[in-house]
Amino acid sequence: MKKNLAIKVDNISKIYRIGTREQANENFIGAMFEFVRSPLENFRKYRSLYDFSDVEESDGNKDDLSVIWALRDVSFEIPQGEVVGVIGTNGAGKSTLLKILSRITPPTRGEVGIRGRVSSLLEVGTGFHQELTGRDNVYLNGTILGMRKREVDRKFDEIVEFSGVDKFLDTPVKRYSSGMRVRLAFAVAAHLEPEILIIDEVLAVGDATFQQKCMNKMHDVGQQGRTVLFVSHNMAAVTRLCPRAMLLDQGGLVEDGPSDKVVEHYLKTGLGTTSVRSWPDLTDAPGDDVVRLRRVSVATEDGESPESIDIRHSVGLRMEYRVLKAGKVLFPYFIVTNDQGVVVFSTIDQDPEWQGRQRTPGDYVSTAWIPENLLSEGILYVNPVMRAPERRIRHFNEKDAVAFNIVDPAEGDSARGHWTGRLSGVVRPMLRWETEFTPV
């Protein structure tokens, strides 16, 4: 393996056997009887759980239904110091890849070369024990994550300061609030100094302030020259923190390159969120017994829902919902964020027809129209929420339910005018400019 590479993955595959496990005996007595009856048969069955030499090479055509290829012929190289994002739908193989790289489970085929120490953060607070004090848990969690005792000793004060729980250090962790626990756990994890850091979606815990803290720390780690592998569903985080990204789909590596391109591919090909999302089955639609979200979409005035919308056109954010219970006042609400994770705006229902009125049960379609020439170019994520007069209540809150891409063809009549360079900004309103001229 070349000296400058941190990770070299060479054609790895991971196969799980499905179905056979149900047939194989779950209890000892049954297995014992079967063992007596047909020892060879049972040995073969059990062995097949981990021995896949009988599974033929797949070119995608021959699909053996008794196995699942969680990963299929994945290869890539990561030079030292790169920060790489790994994205894909659920079940694409991201977690499996991380588990293999973390040595939690071995690959069925292929090889991985690793240079340097690997620390994996697949969960925050692994090994935390409720009965032990905060101090004890720092040591326990630290050594579990791969630090040596003297390393924890050295960093102890820093860790405690970062977490902010110094007053409670000698109280059992079961007395901590969940926020304190997460902060302590993250503080330990944040002080790992491995050459290679693997993170699986741990940013999804904690409140917004905490998540921001995590993001910042991740950013710092990337700057320090460590190699980082970051799995996430948060496209904004991936584009912000990782210059490079890999897209996995159904076990295969579909794309590997600059993160904004890969994220765009993910959104465009319908692998990720698109401009329309619907829940045909009322029972698993987001919501509660008062109201359920059926469909969210982004539309233009002619009723289309393209992924890319011209900046000069008005954009409608639409939610279709069914009100089940009578007598409630509801506030449809949208939050729009950009790919940096910044909230561009939030908007609450202004329609005078139903404002403050108790809703009659039935199907509703509420649309919020964003004026043309207001938004910036780029990918925007839509978060539909259903609120109530009681501020804390959210009947549903679907983060990043749909996304759309604002493009400016630069034909002269948008806020760009004739400018082809970069125009930064969370919004890009078309403003009225005045010029006074006095010849000399």
Next chain:
Amino acid sequence: MSNGYDSNAFSIIRPPKGWELLDFKELLAYRDLFYFLVWRDIKVLYAQTVLGFAWAILNPLVQIVIFSIIFGKVARLDTGGIPYVLFSTVAIIPWTYMSESMSASSQSLVTGQNLLGKIYFPRLIFPLTPVLAKLVDFCISLLLLIGVMIYYKITPTLNLVYLPLFVLLMMAVPAGVGLWMSSLAIRFRDVKFAMPFVLRMLIYTAPILYSADKIPDQYRVLYSINPIVGVIEGYRSCLLGTEMQWEYILPGVVAGTLLLISGALYFRRMERVFVDVI
């Protein structure tokens, strides 16, 4: 500044094949974690209890009292002239350690499945942690043993020099059983139900409650293959100063060693599927 590891260490991850030997270097590298996991088990055990470590004495004490009354006074089992209380104490103390650590060790992978699936460290640490952690209970219960020995005015003899061998054997048996059982427990949850009653039966297979002299000559070797027999006879001979009964002890030492080695190899072989099968 050194963190205690090599930052340029190069390793290859491959599909495991066949039988793998133990990686002692790796175990050494993870000794800090091993230490903390053992320490955690110890600290947590009696957390928020009133009696705390006194339980380590109460548990065997109650057994000794009951057995002394039933088998000593009521049934009047022959113990070759040794007072029954002394006879049983010397055996119950190591037996309690063995049965507790066997039980904990066989469930170690199931109880620790959260750690198993999220973090890598040598899996051998799982079944071995209770074997070490329970030693603390054992040491505390030794106080009871010493107390009883003082009461019966037993003076130490040269036989004590063999004691370390039996302490090791006493640890090797639960380690071996734990290695086998924990690998099986991952696949067959029955182990959790089987262990308590197996342990209840096992107490009768060793000369804990009765004297081994009662075993007929022709079955002596067979009887002694059970390594627990070797441990108990060894403890008796060492502590009470009676003649060392090597014919009961040696088959057990061999069997215990084989149990440990085979357990370790089987565990290593099955390691690769633990996470996938659990």
